[in-house]
Amino acid sequence: MIILCDLAKLAKRHLLGAGRDLRRSASLCYDSPRVIRLYHVSKVYPPRFTALSDVSLAIEPGEFVFLTGPSGAGKTTLLRLLLGAETPTVGQVVIGGRNLVRLGRRGIAKLRRSTGMVFQDAKLLPGLPVLDNVALPAEAAGESSKEARRKAFALLRDLGLKDLVRRYPRSLSGGEQQRVALARALVNEPGLLLADEPTGNLDEESARRVVELMVRAHSGGATVVLATHDPQLLGAVSGRQITLRAGHLVDGGAAAE
């Protein structure tokens, strides 16, 4: 699948129209996944709250990783570190060979364009219809509005959300909002998908649909890091489980070398 994606991207670059056709046949086509390494990472919030303490771990390309632990364990902090939304107090976060601590604003923005993030509360922009919400990361990544919308529409159609394109977030159910948020996270075909309790507020059926989409992204080649404390979710999908407790890594974190 990954080889097919790379071929489609190459063709898109050189042949434009032909690339589109190839990509359609490959459905979602993710950036090359990157190795993630955390070296002795601690995060302390002022005045003295330790969210993460000396966490070292490695996530290999294409892995599906569950980040588990009770509330306040440090799951969200870890995801935010991977997104470059936080800087570690101590230690280093390296993604695809790039140390996030040393990346400037531009470098972080570039990294985020190839990283999809889903939040517990969806964080859709209320003033934009679904299509524009989903197209937003593509526009931010430099696509023309027309191309970004075309990509967003194709993705929504593939994810079975075609009927929602003209609707505004406030008119959607929680499950629909979360699936749209997932579509937004996937529109740039990221190599890394981060999800923070995406099913936390959803009923069972909606949660199942969201997880299905994440599994689809994973089978498309993306590395998925999913923070959850939902045991049903853990049983539904096979993946490595990393457990945090009170900021400490207690299980499943193959240490980064």
Place this chain on the structure above:
Amino acid sequence: MRRFHPFYFVRRALANLRGAPRPAAVTASTIAIAIFLFGAFWVFGENLYRTLVGWAGEGDPLVVYAKRGLPPATTEALARQIQTQPEVARVRVIPPAEGLKDLRRTLGSDADVLEGIDAEVLPAIVSVGLRGTTLDPTVTELLAARIRHFEGVEMVDSQVAWIERFAKLGRWLMWVGIGWALILGFGSLLVIGNSARLAALTRKEEIEVLRLVGASEAFIVVPFFIEGAVQGLAGSLLGTGALAAAFFALERSLEDGSLLPLFTPSLAFLEPRLIVVLLTAGPLLGAIGSAGSARRYLRGVEL
């Protein structure tokens, strides 16, 4: 390769303006007031100056009194001599009889006091008009000093000094007004900045989401820039339009009251290039204030 997104930016800016019309209206009104006052002071100062210069040019600011009893032929010769001076545009000889008639006309109903006075007690006058709109008192004084030494001259009276003083006052008023308007302009910049900061605060979540999906600073700020420019353009059009309406209404009312001839040559509105400057200033003020403030806000936000 990253692209410029005119369609997205305009769409976002217009959506944001629609979403928060009140702050946008406040910003546009502030700019309109600043533009209106700046233009009003400019128009006032310019017209005052033009009127004074016009009076100086049309009237004769130098009056040469000939010695009493000077024969008309000698007075004519004196006038011809004055006419040869480079600064002089025209001369007009007012014989004593005509001078007395002018005096009677000026006194109106009190002209009786001149009853029985012989015109010969008055001196002949040579009224001197200056070339162009020379209002430099130094030049005029030097000319007056030269004329004082001419044969048959009793006295030279220059009215340039007070005209110049009025003109200076006019210019001073104009610059005071412009200074005031600039202060107002700076005030508008603060108002624009604050409303942009407010807009950024109300759109905190949107900015956060944009940041998290990898939007560059420019991508976030450009809609603010466009919003500011649109507000500024609206303010400029409103301010300049109101100024034009007020000006032409005033001109019409002066015409109706037959007061317009007082203004020489006539009342003038802003020059086209100044209108262009005013119409450009608003959008610039709005865009810079809005984008600058949003940018400062972004710099202070983590993520």
